[in-house]
Structure formats: structure tokens, C-alpha cells
Amino acid sequence: MKSIPRKANEMTKEILLIEDDDAILESLRELLESFNYRVECAENGKAALDRLRSGEPLPGLILLDLMMPVMDGLQFRVEQMSDPELRSIPVIVMSADGHMESKLESVSADGYLSKPIRLETILASVERYLLPTSA
Numbered sequence: 001m002k003s004i005p006r007k008a009n010e011m012t013k014e015i016l017l018i019e020d021d022d023a024i025l026e027s028l029r030e031l032l033e034s035f036n037y038r039v040e041c042a043e044n045g046k047a048a049l050d051r052l053r054s055g056e057p058l059p060g061l062i063l064l065d066l067m068m069p070v071m072d073g074l075q076f077r078v079e080q081m082s083d084p085e086l087r088s089i090p091v092i093v094m095s096a097d098g099h100m101e102s103k104l105e106s107v108s109a110d111g112y113l114s115k116p117i118r119l120e121t122i123l124a125s126v127e128r129y130l131l132p133t134s135a
Helices: 022-034 045-052 073-081 100-107 119-130
Strands: 014-018 038-042 061-065 091-095 111-114
Touching: 014 022, 014 045, 022 038, 022 119, 038 045, 045 073, 061 073, 061 119, 073 091, 091 119, 111 119
Parallel strands: 014 038, 014 061, 061 091, 091 111
Antiparallel strands: none
């Protein structure tokens, strides 16, 4: 019996959405699922790490809120980057912090979305990391 590779796969349409605000989480989940993305949700960084380390196939992208209880997005990112199996998963940070762009370097995120998030913006960002590009 072959095991499923545990590498992040840029071709997968699975997204791990890490967000503690139920209304935002549900809205984003419904939006992304309506465009045929598979979405798993975690309410904080610790729950997300538990899911990522569970042995389940890894998502192709993480959408990460920064301000959360238990483990915030910054600590999640430190933990993710220190794990060789998880560090290659692209991360798009979502934040209402007006000064987030100056903090992005320390987070080392692949992208940034300012809340409130516009439909076109999130779809373009997700497609950039999850859909194959033609050469």
C-alpha cells in the first residue's frame, strides 16, 4: 500500500483557512467552495498545526489571519517555517492591521490581503498559488 506524499503540492485545490472570526471564516469558506476549492478551517494557529501534522495530505495554500487566541498567526508562521515538511506551503496573510505591510518581512508571507477582503482580490491571490500556469 502506497502512502500519500506529505509534501505541499502546488497543484492541489485544498486550502487551509486559519481564522478565529466565525463570520469571516464562514464567508470565505463558502466563497472559495463556490469556486470548487476544498477548504479546511482552523480557529487558531495551534489547531492549524495539529491538522498539518496529523498525517492528512497537506494543503496547497494557507490563508492566515494574524490576530487570534491560543496561537496567533505570527507564532504559527514561526512554527511552520521551522518544520521542513510544512515550510514550503505558500501562505497568504489576512489582516485588518493598517501597518501590516511593514511587518510582512518578519512574517515572510507569500502574499498579503487587507481586511475587508474584496472578492476579486482573494480569488486572484488564491489562483496565483493553486492553479497551474501555462508556459
